[in-house]
Amino acid sequence: MSADESARRDVREPHDTQESRAASRPQPQRPGAGQSAGNGRGNSAGSSIGNSGGKGLRKTGAKTSAKTSGRGTAQPGPPGLAARDAATAILLKVVRDGSPLGPLLEAGGAPGFRALSAQDKGLVRAILDAALRHRGAIEDAIRKRLERPLDEKAHRLSALLHLGATQILYLDVPDHAAINLAVTAAGRDRRTAKTKGLVNSVLRRIARERSEILASAASVKGAPDWLIARWEKNWGPERTAAILAAHADAPPLDLTPKSDPAELAERLSGDLLPNGSIRLDRLHTVSKLPGYDSGDWWVQDAAAAIPARLLGDISGKRVADLCAAPGGKTAQLAAAGAIVTAVEKSASRMRRLKGNLERLRLSAEFAEADVFSFQPAESFDFILLDAPCSATGTIRRHPDLPWTKREDDIVTLRELQQKMLAQAANWLKPGGILVYATCSLELEEGEEQAHIFTKSHDMFEPMPLKTAEFPELQDFCTPEGFFRSLPGMAFGGDARGVDGFFAARWRRLN
Ligand SMILES: C[S@@+](CC[C@H](N)C(=O)[O-])C[C@H]1O[C@@H](n2cnc3c(N)ncnc32)[C@H](O)[C@@H]1O
Numbered sequence: 001m002s003a004d005e006s007a008r009r010d011v012r013e014p015h016d017t018q019e020s021r022a023a024s025r026p027q028p029q030r031p032g033a034g035q036s037a038g039n040g041r042g043n044s045a046g047s048s049i050g051n052s053g054g055k056g057l058r059k060t061g062a063k064t065s066a067k068t069s070g071r072g073t074a075q076p077g078p079p080g081l082a083a084r085d086a087a088t089a090i091l092l093k094v095v096r097d098g099s100p101l102g103p104l105l106e107a108g109g110a111p112g113f114r115a116l117s118a119q120d121k122g123l124v125r126a127i128l129d130a131a132l133r134h135r136g137a138i139e140d141a142i143r144k145r146l147e148r149p150l151d152e153k154a155h156r157l158s159a160l161l162h163l164g165a166t167q168i169l170y171l172d173v174p175d176h177a178a179i180n181l182a183v184t185a186a187g188r189d190r191r192t193a194k195t196k197g198l199v200n201s202v203l204r205r206i207a208r209e210r211s212e213i214l215a216s217a218a219s220v221k222g223a224p225d226w227l228i229a230r231w232e233k234n235w236g237p238e239r240t241a242a243i244l245a246a247h248a249d250a251p252p253l254d255l256t257p258k259s260d261p262a263e264l265a266e267r268l269s270g271d272l273l274p275n276g277s278i279r280l281d282r283l284h285t286v287s288k289l290p291g292y293d294s295g296d297w298w299v300q301d302a303a304a305a306i307p308a309r310l311l312g313d314i315s316g317k318r319v320a321d322l323c324a325a326p327g328g329k330t331a332q333l334a335a336a337g338a339i340v341t342a343v344e345k346s347a348s349r350m351r352r353l354k355g356n357l358e359r360l361r362l363s364a365e366f367a368e369a370d371v372f373s374f375q376p377a378e379s380f381d382f383i384l385l386d387a388p389c390s391a392t393g394t395i396r397r398h399p400d401l402p403w404t405k406r407e408d409d410i411v412t413l414r415e416l417q418q419k420m421l422a423q424a425a426n427w428l429k430p431g432g433i434l435v436y437a438t439c440s441l442e443l444e445e446g447e448e449q450a451h452i453f454t455k456s457h458d459m460f461e462p463m464p465l466k467t468a469e470f471p472e473l474q475d476f477c478t479p480e481g482f483f484r485s486l487p488g489m490a491f492g493g494d495a496r497g498v499d500g501f502f503a504a505r506w507r508r509l510n
Pocket of ligand 1: 323324325327328371386387389
């Protein structure tokens with residue numbers, strides 16, 4: 001796969017994280033009387049650094065939806081079946097074909113999904129989020145209740161079992177409804193018609209043994225072996241356990257204010273984080289929050305808000321924001337008074353970036369161009385390269401990622417990033433500052449990339465981050481002076497953590 005292809009596969013791009021899919025996804029919850037929700041707490045989503053819609057679906061919402069859905073589709077069948085079929089088709093696309101989840105849930109996404117009512121769409125989002133977030137534990141629960149392993153090609157049957165188990169274990173859907181729908185769905189498809197009995201018995205056992213399954217869920221690996229092996233090698237077993245635990249919980253909603261963080265925190269009844277981000281619980285429809293229409297803030301994980309700040313005082317300066325969409329960092333640069341050139345090669349993502357800046361009443365020069373063919377009219381005082389990456393730092397926001405990425409993606413992306421950094425270096429004025437960032441947990445896309453750049457670019461001196469300059473980042477400054485966050489690291493005492501991010505900084509000598 002070429003670097004370009006790899007970047008295309010990544011279109012749901014990494015740092016979109018919250019920026020592109022804000023907090024409107026329903027909240028999967030495990031039900032039930034006296035039942036611990038375990039790690040099945042809610043989730044988020046939405047679109048763009050603010051343009052989201054949709055309503056949070058609480059426990060009762062999910063329940064109601066399961067009983068009354070099926071509207072908005074011509075497909076006959078019992079209530080809930082159309083939503084269930086759409087969820088099955090999308091899960092197959094993700095886990096069998098490796099398609100990123102985000103685009104399948106957007107306006108032009110999976111056909112079965114597009115035809116659903118808003119309520120059923122919410123239910124499908126909730127089911128898929130929980131099915132992917134807890135995929136390891138669900139897989140384990142199913143495997144242990146099968147008499148013999150499923151045929152490797154029994155993708156549809158596997159998906160039906162996963163979605164049924166997801167509803168039983170993590171959503172507020174009555175067990176009998178979840179089981180009946182799964183059995184009906186199996187019976188209606190000739191590829192799975194003969195497995196109705198198996199679906200019924202496995203799901204009934206899962207319902208009966210729910211408490212013990214949930215009690216042991218945290219000890220089941222929540223990512224493919226190759227990813228866990230890398231993290232254990234790079235970060236050690238303890239931090240890897242913290243990373244995995246963070247992935248099991250839906251992240252909070254972080255906002256970056258255009259100005260006056262304290263005033264906005266008060267207005268939104270949010271928590272003010274040490275970097276000026278405002279943190280809210282997930283249960284919000286982003287577009288209905290105060291200050292959305294007036295463009296007072298945008299959705300951006302607190303860690304994602306750090307790289308742009310490393311540039312320092314950029315007011316009135318020419319700043320290039322390379323790989324800019326959906327624009328969380330462009331907005332930060334513009335709000336800080338810079339003259340920003342936002343370079344983005346994807347036309348659709350550039351449209352989103354423009355829409356986001358319009359809502360925020362911020363301006364930038366837009367260059368819809370590939371970094372490798374872009375030709376700036378003059379050099380820049382500052383450059384921020386927020387490169388395409390494996391996005392493994394954002395898994396808590398994109399729980400499909402572990403199941404769609406492959407290890408060779410990292411090799412391909414590493415080469416792309418290295419070339420992008422070298423290209424960016426050509427456009428900086430002497431004395432100018434370059435910041436490179438990725439939302440990856442992989443050293444090849446972060447620390448190693450920075451070392452390679454320093455070694456191969458004599459004209460650039462590293463500008464290590466000092467805690468005197470950024471006291472609030474004390475826990476995130478590495479001995480080499482890089483910014484490094486990992487999911488599971490508290491920020492300013494807030495245990496809800498941040499995404500995994502990396503950033504390094506250099507000054508051009510002459
Ligand atoms: C990590 S995302 C950027 C997130 C963005 N900086 C933000 O804060 O909202 C990477 C972006 O790079 C874009 N991209 C990938 N390859 C590119 C290239 N060769 N030239 C320009 N943009 C590229 C992708 O389309 C994607 O929008």
